Amino acid sequence: MTDDLLQAVERYTRTQVAADGLTQTSLPGLTLVRTPAPSKLEHALVRPLLCLVLQGCKQVSIGTTEHRFTAGDSMLVSSNLPTLSRIVVASAAAPYLAVAIELDIPLITELTLLNPDEPITQIERAQAEHELKDAVRRLVQSLDRPHTFAALKGSLLREIHHWLLMGRHGEGVRQLGLPDSHVRRIARAVTLIRSDYTQTLSVTRLATAAGMSRSAFHQHFRTATTLSPLQFQKQLRLIEARRLLQAGGLTASRAAFEVGYESISQFTREYSRLFGLPPGKDRLAARRR
Structure with a gap:
């Protein structure tokens, strides 16, 4: 298979x-x-x-x-x-x-609420892995058959998410489907950072979006993402700036301002620390590649 x-x-x-x-x-x-x-x-x-x-x-x-x-x-x-x-x-x-x-989070929520949280045996988990790969195979094979793909893609995606919940990744996937889990709460804050990453976002605003106290939010955010909220936003800005430099042809200063930096020297320093090269040299290296 x-x-x-x-x-x-x-x-x-x-x-x-x-x-x-x-x-x-x-x-x-x-x-x-x-x-x-x-x-x-x-x-x-x-x-x-x-x-x-x-x-x-x-x-x-x-x-x-x-x-x-x-x-x-x-x-x-x-x-x-x-x-x-x-x-x-x-x-x-x-x-x-x-x-x-x-992953389709609303679909995971629906399937999580449909399926009782009962222990799954190792044999069942192994079977779920087999079924998961088979469902992905059928989805990919249908790409060359537009009518079949249009008719079956929804049911195949639903099947893939079901087997994910039943397999060895089930617990991690299930946490995404629980409306009040820490993972879902932090995801709400991450969504806010992604949409407003060029703006200054206070921890209070992010904690409120997650429905947590500031201290609990800091703890659970770092557990979920391995970073503080400020570090997360910084990485998001730098990754987007790199995309603009390499694909959009912007200058380093224009890219810095586009993603919310006010200091070019700070942008260059943090960009070099993350990617190993200053913005201009990194763009030239990308063009050579």
Whole structure:
């Protein structure tokens, strides 16, 4: 089954893949990845998603924890987390191949409330992993059949989320579905930071959005994201500034002002600390690549 999924992704991405290695499909939130060589380190703030690695190897650091994902592994990002990642095993003959699916939080909430929180045996969890990959395989294979895809995509996404709840990632996914869980409360604050990241946001405003006291908010925010709210906003600004520099062709000073910085020297210092190069040199390096 995994081989069938691998072949489906390999076939679909052979002609569809973009320069960055990502194939955005007609289903929002479903991305296929194909990279023919090891990559450099990339910073990103990742929304809740499931990633199935089918070929090659990817190294991902979240906070102080480092993970390596190889063929057959599944990675769950259960909250809006800053990640540092790079593909470490890939070649033209055997490119890195993966499937990424953004999680549908309202759907998880619905399925969480439908399913009682009963213990799941190891045998059941193993079966859920098998069924999850089979559902992803059928979803990817339907991309080449528009009528079938239009008819089945909703039920297949629902099935994928169901098996996620039943599998080894179930507890982390379930926390996303509980309306009053700490994960969901922090997610409300993260949504506010994402929408207003260029503005100065007080901790009081963020804590209010999360429905927590300031002290509880600080504690749970760091637990969920590995960063303080200020650090989180700073990384979001710098990652967006880098995107503007490399894709939008802006100058460093214009990019800094676009994301909310008032001091160019502070922007340059913090940009260099995060990405290893000052903005101008980093943009030139990206153009050479």
